[in-house]
Amino acid sequence: MLARIMSYGLMGINGYPVTVETDIGFGVAGYETVGLPDNAVKESKERVRSAIINSGFNFPNVRIVVNLAPADVRKEGSVYDLPIAIGILAANGEINRAAVESWLMIGELALDGTVRGVNGVLPMVIDACSRGYKQIILPAENAEEAACIKDATVIPIKCLTDAVFFLREMIEIQPQIYTDWNRMERYYDNDFSMIKGQQAAKRAAEVAVAGSHNILLIGTPGSGKTMLARSIPSILPELSNEEALEITKIHSVAGILRGKKGIVTERPFRAPHHSASIPALVGGGSKALPGEISLAHYGVLFLDEFPEFSKAVLESLRQPLEDGIVTITRAAAKAEYPADFMLVAAMNPCPCGNFGSRVNQCRCNRYQVERYRNRISGPMLDRIDLHVEMTEVAYDELVSKQEAESSASIRARVEDARRIQRERYYSEGIFYNSQLSSRLIKKYCIMNDDAEELLKLSFNRLHLSARAYNRVIKVARTIADLSNEEKITKLCVAEALQYRSLDAKYWGNV
Numbered sequence: 001m002l003a004r005i006m007s008y009g010l011m012g013i014n015g016y017p018v019t020v021e022t023d024i025g026f027g028v029a030g031y032e033t034v035g036l037p038d039n040a041v042k043e044s045k046e047r048v049r050s051a052i053i054n055s056g057f058n059f060p061n062v063r064i065v066v067n068l069a070p071a072d073v074r075k076e077g078s079v080y081d082l083p084i085a086i087g088i089l090a091a092n093g094e095i096n097r098a099a100v101e102s103w104l105m106i107g108e109l110a111l112d113g114t115v116r117g118v119n120g121v122l123p124m125v126i127d128a129c130s131r132g133y134k135q136i137i138l139p140a141e142n143a144e145e146a147a148c149i150k151d152a153t154v155i156p157i158k159c160l161t162d163a164v165f166f167l168r169e170m171i172e173i174q175p176q177i178y179t180d181w182n183r184m185e186r187y188y189d190n191d192f193s194m195i196k197g198q199q200a201a202k203r204a205a206e207v208a209v210a211g212s213h214n215i216l217l218i219g220t221p222g223s224g225k226t227m228l229a230r231s232i233p234s235i236l237p238e239l240s241n242e243e244a245l246e247i248t249k250i251h252s253v254a255g256i257l258r259g260k261k262g263i264v265t266e267r268p269f270r271a272p273h274h275s276a277s278i279p280a281l282v283g284g285g286s287k288a289l290p291g292e293i294s295l296a297h298y299g300v301l302f303l304d305e306f307p308e309f310s311k312a313v314l315e316s317l318r319q320p321l322e323d324g325i326v327t328i329t330r331a332a333a334k335a336e337y338p339a340d341f342m343l344v345a346a347m348n349p350c351p352c353g354n355f356g357s358r359v360n361q362c363r364c365n366r367y368q369v370e371r372y373r374n375r376i377s378g379p380m381l382d383r384i385d386l387h388v389e390m391t392e393v394a395y396d397e398l399v400s401k402q403e404a405e406s407s408a409s410i411r412a413r414v415e416d417a418r419r420i421q422r423e424r425y426y427s428e429g430i431f432y433n434s435q436l437s438s439r440l441i442k443k444y445c446i447m448n449d450d451a452e453e454l455l456k457l458s459f460n461r462l463h464l465s466a467r468a469y470n471r472v473i474k475v476a477r478t479i480a481d482l483s484n485e486e487k488i489t490k491l492c493v494a495e496a497l498q499y500r501s502l503d504a505k506y507w508g509n510v
Contacts, residue, residue: 022087035068082107117141211478219390268299
């Protein structure tokens, strides 16, 4: 007898339907899985056999063939354990076949019949609902994640016995309650009001966040680079529902949501150590999983001790910074992940950290300083819109009782600027100024005559590349949005050019 059950697989962050066909026939007893299964799928026969027997059901001692269709797409992981087990029981006559064929099933089985959670449930459920598969049986561990989709009827189960009795209508299991996405009140360990002095750096951070521009903080040890960077989440604008779903899909595929509740409600802030490898940062491995840059999608990727990252790792960021996506190709897998993140990098000006210090003497010679800074290539620097210098905070500023501006008031200005950008680019399919192409720069970045003249004079003096020229204009557009200016003024261009002046200072002559 033949039983068919719908299940789902993953390609990157997109789900695709898989039909689990189970056939029980006469012949020499055996068990075979076809349809390009990987090792985890092939090994499912032992998990399924033990789970069925230990749950008190009969495992048929006949010829069993399990086909995973479409047969020309590689199937990975343990997600098919539950539908295979239910398919065998249905084909053996222990469950009504008509009852099982109306449900989509996902889940891994333990040897005792317990149903374990799996990765990537949210993108599977999103795609399933778009195709009309809205009745879903899945692990209780993944239920809240799946219930973020309004149209889905999600039945959470804890063991194989529950699934069988539910399909036999011997027990009733209440569907998981729909988890409505809402903005939660946020609390932060770091606030801009805690940062003493550094007004220029805080202003640069505000500009960077308002337009989602990349920013590099250069300064002596203890000047507040890391504290400023870790305060940036407190001024990030609220997530939209669409952004929250896309972030949650990536985190679901990576397995970060396991054991957590529902949908992601805050923009991600990722801070990998400088020993991170290329697969860890960009993504990869045998299953082509997302890396830190994709986990930071619509959020912040903070790279502290920037020059200490290996040169190959830093160069691997160049294409994602430009395109906002990363494509990972392996012999057994290919995946494309979004990687539209804001890069925040921090570094010392030299190996000892005291170059340009007002307090301590630099111990490095010219060669050491040049070698240290040249770990950051010119093309990489070109992709960072704002370069900001930070020096030691004066004692009077450090002990001052005057309250600095809070993150809440800065965030209000940032959200106003982001709103202006969303409305302006509504028909273009982009959200903020850093995403502007050359064509859109000409269309939306209109400058006053004196602003254009200043930019022309500065182009050769600062040795700007064509890419850096475009990025100066984008930053100037953001500064104009923060000031609610329709056109880019001379002051906007002057401030934007100021954020490129460190190229010559630190990467010119020492």
